[in-house]
Amino acid sequence: MEHQKEALRRIISTLASKNEELHHFLESVDNTVAGLQSPVGICSDSFWREGMLFCPVRSCWSSQIKHCPLPTKKNFSRYDIRLQKIPGSPEIDTSRCAVRDNAITVAWQPIGETAEDGGPIERYELEYRKTNCDNPLRVTGACWEKICDIRNTEVTISGLKFDTLFVVVRVRARNKAAAGEFSEPVAMETRAFNFGFDxxxxxxxxxxxxxxxxxxxxxxxxxxxxxxxxDNKSSRGSTPSPHKTAESRVRxxxxxxxxxxxxxxxxxxxxxxxxxxxxxxxxxxxxxxxxxxxxxxxxxxxxxxxxxxxxxxxxxxxxxxxxxxxxxxxxxxxxxxxxxxxxxxxxxxxxxxxxxxxxxxxxxxxxxxxxxxxxxxxxxxxxxxxxxxxxxxxxxxxxxxxxxxxxx
Known part of the structure; x- marks a missing residue:
């Protein structure tokens, strides 16, 4: 009984502590909202002068956001809003790809960097995984290994252990907006001698x-x-008798x-x-x-x-x-x-x-x-x-x- 009382006292003490922390948190939120009201008023006046309706933020917890009317065409025309396109898919150049000394080199054609193509490419991302299937589209199950922040259109992955017949690779481009679609995967043959101890x-x-x-x-x-x-034993003298015992027949x-x-x-x-x-x-x-x-x-x-x-x-x-x-x-x-x-x-x-x-x-x-x-x-x-x-x-x-x- 005493043990249960002690456990109950600990629970009550924990709840009281959490309640006090919650009160402190709410007070800090109220202080933050109060501090924002003055800058918000200044911004509101500025937006009204531009012909745009500003929806004030209320500090009470039950406040609701009012629907703001759209700005007029006259006022909206001064803002130049452009949506950047997602970059296209690169194309792996198999003629420049190579497998040598347990390293694979993957190269691809650069993506156009005009506005229609999505603008400048910031970097490329490559993924690869091992498989015994020569059809890259049918590879399933294995996890992709990733190499990010590639600045050129070629990358070499070294120090690999070739314990499968192929390595499948794919690459995609990334600009300021987002990453594009991956290229068509390519399977690179990675034959090597794999064995273990018998x-x-x-x-x-x-x-x-x-x-x-x-x-x-x-x-x-x-x-x-x-x-x-x-040093004192010859090979013949230390060799056990070839007569097979029960254990030697098993082994x-x-x-x-x-x-x-x-x-x-x-x-x-x-x-x-x-x-x-x-x-x-x-x-x-x-x-x-x-x-x-x-x-x-x-x-x-x-x-x-x-x-x-x-x-x-x-x-x-x-x-x-x-x-x-x-x-x-x-x-x-x-x-x-x-x-x-x-x-x-x-x-x-x-x-x-x-x-x-x-x-x-x-x-x-x-x-x-x-x-x-x-x-x-x-x-x-x-x-x-x-x-x-x-x-x-x-x-x-x-x-x-x-x-x-x-x-x-």
Whole structure:
């Protein structure tokens, strides 16, 4: 009972406070109206002299606005009133539009700026959205992204991830009056290589989270015990028995033993592909490359079979960089890259590894691919992240011209 009384007292106190605030507000309104009465009288006299009837504003709450007669034609003719037209729709110039290096450039014809066209154009507004439909008029559901305050008849949108087949764009003009209608939408093709990690193939000690892989040892408190023992173990000695237990039969596609590997979930069987890898701060050893999915055993490490090609990097004990294939390694005299670009031309048998930040070619393989490939990754101690949905960058053209000779 006391609790209810206390609650009731709080409600009464709140209402009293609100009532007092309302009274203060009404007083301020009355003061404002009183202050406006004097200027209103002056304006009223001025309008009467111009032959226009002024309707006085009454301060009482129940005042009504009187209907004012229209000014005569004689008096109205001295006022020049013009209604500005809404600008027309721009027309996108597809011949000047381009898609390059994960950026799209959209250009359009300028709108006329005569009085009949709506007067000067202040700015343009562009909207775009991603879709897998090549008919821009049938695109539904996706939200439009907006770019405002465009002063020219061309704009470039950069840093896009091309995870759909097309990007639909439209543009409209805006003057002082309002914005006009949008142009006819145009679909721009944005094909790129999109893939993710195939978690079903990941080693049990690799944690897949979106575009990131992290090595998380099981049954070891911290990494120190594993790091101390790695130098004293051979790959064969640390590999579990191939005799399948109940758990291994369920996870027969997972890599095991010392092969801390995970594969991509999309095949490469024709054309050109490009993606990037970035090691995170805590990494110790990694490999990145391609492999035949069917020819890579559960205990096989990248680069140690005829069906896998990779770039190996390590900063455990000492820094090293090497290209590996068919159980052969070639040491590379380069600094460890912070961002690795991987380019694969399946039809021509080219596999290139590029230091993206320094724009230098780390290594290239020349071969003939005879089976579908998948991206392949190995991580030991640390994490890596990948970037997909990337077009083949324009700088790859320079490397392809000078490095299409067998290097291994």
């Amino acid at each position: 978690a079903a193939t990941a080693h049990a000690e690799l944690k897949v989270q979106g575009d990131t892989i992290t090595w998380e040892p099981q049954g070891v408190k911290g990494h120190e015990a594993r790091l101390r023992s790695k 027969r596609e997972r890599f095991a033993g010392e092969s801390y590997t995970v594969l991509g979930d999309q095949d490469m069987n024709k054309g050109c592909y490009y993606w990037e890898l970035r090691p995170l701060d805590d990494w110790k050893s990694l490999s990145v490359g391609v492999a035949y999915r069917g020819n890579l055993g559960r205990f096989d490490q990248l680069g140690k079979s005829a069906g896998s090609w990779c770039l190996f990097a390590s900063q455990w004990l000492q820094s090293s960089l090497a290209a590996k294939h068919n159980n052969r390694a070639k040491a590379l005299d380069w600094q460890l890259p912070r961002r690795i670009g991987i380019y694969c031309d399946y039809d021509h048998g080219d596999l290139l590894f590029v230091d993206v930040d320094r724009l230098c070619l780390l290594h290239s393989f020349k071969t003939k691919f005879v089976q579908p490939l998948v991206p392949a990754f190995t991580v030991w101690c640390g994490s890596i992240t990948i970037a997909t949905g990337l077009q083949v960058p324009s700088f790859m053209g320079t490397f392809l011209e000078t490095h299409r000779t067998p290097s291994q």
